[in-house]
Amino acid sequence: MSTIDRRIIRSQEAIKKAFVELMSEKNFDHITIQDIADRANVNRRTIYLHYMDKFDLLDKLIEEHIKKLREICETTSDMEILNGSPGWFEYFERHYSFFSAMLASKGSPSFRSRFLELVVEDLKNGYNIREGKNPGLSEDVILQFFGTACVGAVEWWFKNEMPYPPQVMEEQMITLLDSMEKLPQFSE
Template identity: 65%
Template sequence: MNKVDRRIAKSQEAIKKAVIELMSEKSFDDITIQDISDRANVSRGTIYLHYLDKFDLLGKLIAEHINKMGEICESTAEMDFKDANLPWFEYLKSHFLFFSTMLASKGAPSFRRQFHEFLIEEFKDEVDTTKGKNQGLNEDVILQFIVTSYVGIVEWWITNGMPYPPQVMAEQVGILLERNL
């Protein structure tokens, strides 16, 4: 396994942090590579060494978080919804600036779409329309209902400054999922 040079990792983290901070202050379209370079305290060349442009940087940053959420899903696959939600809400809390920026109106609209698509994939195996309370209902409708609700509650929680701790959110959202799936 290749070891990543600590200086490279430190530069990449500074660059990612800089773009998120800048996006919380102004529109992504108004952010320049020079802005990112100045905020991260790295040269423009360092940014271009790791990323093609600011769009590549944002795309890789979003992919990194989506991949991490996928890992959380894999590690909690055998848990009930209440227990499985706790690592999710803890992750959201620990990356508050990223999620608040991505879900804000001046954030990246593509993130919300990718987050929605990711959740569709994660929840599709949970939907059973052959028996129980969802018998006879359309799977696509159920999935859209659950995922749109999940994205909405995450967005509400983040944009309202996380008014409840992750444990409360995990339990309550878990109960709602169990009632509806």
């Protein structure tokens, strides 16, 4: 088992932090590798040792956070969250800089679409949605409707500087999503 040099880890963390800070300050298109290097206090070559370009850096950051959110989905049930286990909103709060930068007007459309895919996947795996249960309502439409609503609620939470604590948001989102399973029953 190989261990990664702590200097490499520190450099990568400094690069990521600098990049997220810059994303919150200006449009992605206007961020240069030199900006990132200056902010991270590393040289450009150090960035290129780890990332092909700023697009690769963004993709790797997005993938890192999506992977962690997916792990939370897979390892934590709604009941555990309601009983105080950390869920998505606590993770969002711990990584406020990244998520607020990604979901703000200057953010990354690719993050929003990846996040929506994850939410829809989680809804599909975690909730009882069947086309036959509600004739005339397509599973795809239901998933997109509730998925987009979830993403919109998260965006609202960040744009309003987290007006409710993470646990309150978790509880309210779970209650709303549970109502999805209680859509009116139509006789067939």
